[in-house]
Amino acid sequence: MQLTTAISVNNQKSFKDRTLLHGLIAWYAVFWILLAIEPLDRHDWFLENILAIGLVIVLVATYRWFPLSDVSYIFLTVFMTLHAIGAHYTYSNVPLGFWMQDWWGFERNHFDRIAHFSFGLLLAYPLRELFLRRVNVRGFWAYYLPISGILALSGFFEIIESWVALLVSPELGEAYLGTQGDEWDAQKDMTVAVIGAFFTIMLTYVLSKLASQKSPPTSS
Secondary structure, eight states: OOOTTTTTTGGOOOOOGOOOHHHHHHHHHHHHHTTTSSSHHHHHHHHHHHHHHHHHHHHHHHHEEEEEEHHHHHHHHHHHHHHHHHHHHHHOHHHHHHHHHHTTTTTSOOOHHHHHHHHHHHHHHHHHHHHIIIIITHHHHHHHHHHHHHHHHHHHHHHHHHHHHSSHHHHHHHHHOTTTTTTHHHHHHHHHHHHHHHHHHHHHHHHHHHHHSOOOOOHH
């Protein structure tokens, strides 16, 4: 099976023939349902899933108008899986983060940093696909705008989180923000998101250059 990319997606099959996408949907649906059972904090789980459900609705509603590539859907599914884990345990109490804390001597549970890094790492490519196919950007802007977009989205979500935290109880707000006493938590989250986006875009650039060198020259 050949995966469709941001460049080849226009030649993709119809939804009923996209078996990989069917598998990704089935995986996420089952995983999400399992982690919806007895989360550590039901109220925090609900808050964490508002934007996740919103993203799913947007992807479904816009599929006929703008179907993404296989690569983008894989990246989105991986990120949504990580988010489902964070929502189930609350980001400050994910077991993987505690294991890292014990193993490497960290002062806090860093699963939230992993999630924010993954936000940039995994969503920069779908965002680049949007700019390529709908805004028709090329060259430098096709690589700069996705990174800039990740920074903007990351900052926007930090603002939304702060507003939500002000509207709920202090305990729920603390669980939702997951700052763990770090006053620079929001800035650090945004930083790792941009680093993740930069890594993906640079890798995309290198692979694109290698692919263009291997392609046969066009006849004049």
